[in-house]
Amino acid sequence: MPFFLRTMMKVLRVPKRTIFIVVIAFVLGSASIAYAIEPTTFHTWFNALYWVMTTMATVGYGDYFAKTVRGKIFTLFIYVFGIGLLSLVIGKIIDLLSTVYKHWEAGKLNFHGKDHIILINWSKKAQYAIEEILSFSPSSHIVVIDESDKHPVTDRQEIHFISGDPSSEEILEKAMLKQAKAVIIFADTRIDEPALADGKTLLIASSIERLHPAIHTTVEITQEKNTKNFRHVHVNDFVLSYDAVSRLAVRAALQQGSSEIINQLIRREVGDDIYEIPVRPEWKTYKDAFQGALEYGATLLSDRGDLGINRKLNDPIPEDARLFVVSDEQTYRRLLAI
Template identity: 30%
Template sequence: MIFIILKFLKTLKPLLRKRGFIVFTIFLLTVLFFTYLFSTIEHTDYFTSLYWTIITMATIGYGDVVPNTYTGKILAMIVAFTGIAIYTLFISLLAERVASINIKKFLGLLSVNLKNHIILVGWNETSKEAIRELKIGKPESKIVVIVPHDVREPLLSDLHVIVGDVLSEETLRRASVDHASHVIITLDDDSKTVLLTLLIRKLNRNVKIIAEALSFKNVDFIKSAGADKVILSKGLCATL
């Protein structure tokens, strides 16, 4: 029996770390506790007591159910103040969550949930030209740009931006590389392009990979890594 209880508590451990879950649990237990007290003090059924507790905690107070005893009235004041405190906590947590999401989006730390999209990896003049060509030639395309550092460019204002290590599997997964239709690689190092191509091909066997090579002697290496097209200069998007 003890083993079962410990296993159950272990299962709940990840949930207990979440403040929202803790606040909701406190709210639920508080409602049940006040429902029981009001039912006992005012001799009402549990459903009516539950209705009164929720209405009072929300400080709505329709007045159709009211305490008739001094003890019940004291309880009503306690319930009202408790409700204000809990709802304020809920609102602050919600505001914090929204702010956190906006900050992560601003910093490029969010994940995207897209399919059949185009991922562009790297940030240089070739990247910028590729984005311009895509916006003109394929305006309906969903584009995700992975950059190694925070970039503030008007060109990226309407695109999904992921900031992170371009050779990291976690970064690629945040860009939903496993559901992408095309990946365009525009890095300033051919050795990194080879490694990135191998990693992308591992995560998505069917994606079309178009890579830029800085040196002609590295073209075959990049193709061997899994790139479908290797371009020495501009014109990457013409192959899409």
């Protein structure tokens, strides 16, 4: 028994590639031997290969079987060694799949794709962001980078997790930063000191802008006084985490009903939403764009961050304009189709 156990342990430690090569050689060699022993039984080498595979798999359809003594002895040989080898291969495959899943769950696998969205630092806000992204575009792929060692959303295969320091070039390359569509950096909730949290966010943003200056980066900032530092590293958009909640609460108290409007605009699954529409060639002024959108039931809201364009309707639309409207999704789809 000790000899048997030692032998089994040695076999289990054999590299997977070696085992697969041995099994393939065994199958092909067995098929050749079977065809050489009983050519009139199998007629072709492929039929012999088919018989070897069904024998090793213990299926045994009975359409081919050994008829000579030598053939039956060889069949016993396949029973003893072939079934064992096949079981070993199946075990190795299961072990490989289990290892891949564990590495995926632990965030050790590289992401392979493009036009994805990268979320950095896991928190409830990141979870809500995922729900919002998928409600707008269910086919979107999302990569979460966090310093934890376990995948935060294991039930969604379109969400890839990478464990590590988000300011590290190696980790950002694992997330395919240069092929990503956008990056959202949330403040690290594990850091209690706001200044330190913003410092970490700034370090991450600097690494991202250095590696991929053209990518759109949005960051969450905990202290308003730090916004100038983020502008210095060319962050595209930033959100003041506590400021937004406080202002929304005050507006709800002083202007009753206003919070419901804002909630609709920031939640894609409720009511109307904000959409960017292309500038039509026939739209020369903001008035043309306003009336053109209104005909479809949408309200022109802004050109980029300029909310005052409805007070300058006669101004020409600049070439680099980005027009945003308020509408439902169906109206937005019709505006895209015109």
